[in-house]
Amino acid sequence: MLKIGITGGIGVGKTMVTRVFALLGVPVYDSDARAKWVMHHNEALRQELLSTYGPETFTETGELDRVYVASQVFNNPQKLAQLNSLVHPHVRNDFEAWAASHADKAYVLKEAALMYESEAWKQMDQIITVFAPLEIRIKRLLLRDTHRTEADIKAIIEKQLSEEEKISRAQHVVYNDDQQPLIPQVLKLHEQFLTANS
Known part of the structure; x- marks a missing residue:
């Protein structure tokens, strides 16, 4: 079984991407x-x-x-x-036990915002980074987290590893930029992971 990590900064839409994988029957671990x-x-x-x-x-x-x-x-x-x-x-141990319970699957996904900071990437076979431009992320977060200001959001983003760094360390990038359709990108990766493990 492949262990695929999925990461990206706040507001890039990791949850939306993992929902598509989940609809395809892929077990998703929400860190x-x-x-x-x-x-x-x-x-x-x-x-x-x-x-x-x-x-x-x-x-x-x-x-x-x-x-x-x-x-x-x-x-x-x-x-x-x-x-x-x-x-x-403790979360690493919890993930290993969870992954073992899905040993019959071709692959599982672990969603983690702090994939690199927590060193969770070391447990993964491959990493997907979800990317969205900063202005789109801020717009999404202002709609989603109505208690936060733009300054709050920028402060959180500044504390996270840069998107460039995440992309450079990942094997795959999903662009959630309101330009490229999301589902075809996920389907292509899904086929790749199934083929890699067949």
């Missing part, structure tokens, strides 16, 4: 959603988070207080790196 699940359910990680960020890390009902954790790490690169160093190894 962001699974990281939240692991932070809630992995007891070893819960204890690490509590000892690092204090009792406020979880609410009285045992839910992760994401607002509190974000406030601790967002403008502190060292604390953010520390959080990632705690969470990412």
Whole structure:
């Protein structure tokens, strides 16, 4: 089974691309959603988070207080790196177990915004980068995340690895630029992955 990573900066439309793959019957691992699940359910990680960020890390009902954790790490690169160093190894293990449960498939997809920063790319056979021009990304995000300003969005984008770097490190690029139709690009990759593993 091939393990295909899919990445790209905020607002490029990774979720839209993975939905097309999912409609083709490809299992998709959403790293962001699974990281939240692991932070809630992995007891070893819960204890690490509590000892690092204090009792406020979880609410009285045992839910992760994401607002509190974000406030601790967002403008502190060292604390953010520390959080990632705690969470990412558990997510890597979770992905391996998940992938093993889909061993009957030709390939699986792992969607991760921080594919390179988390070193998740090392688990992958190939990487797809989804690309969209900056102005399109900002427009999409202003519509989607109505609580964010353009300055907020630009600050997030500046913290992420550049699109040029992501493209240079990927084997495949999907252009989600409102110019090139998305579905034919995904279908072509789907056929390539099936053929590579047949």
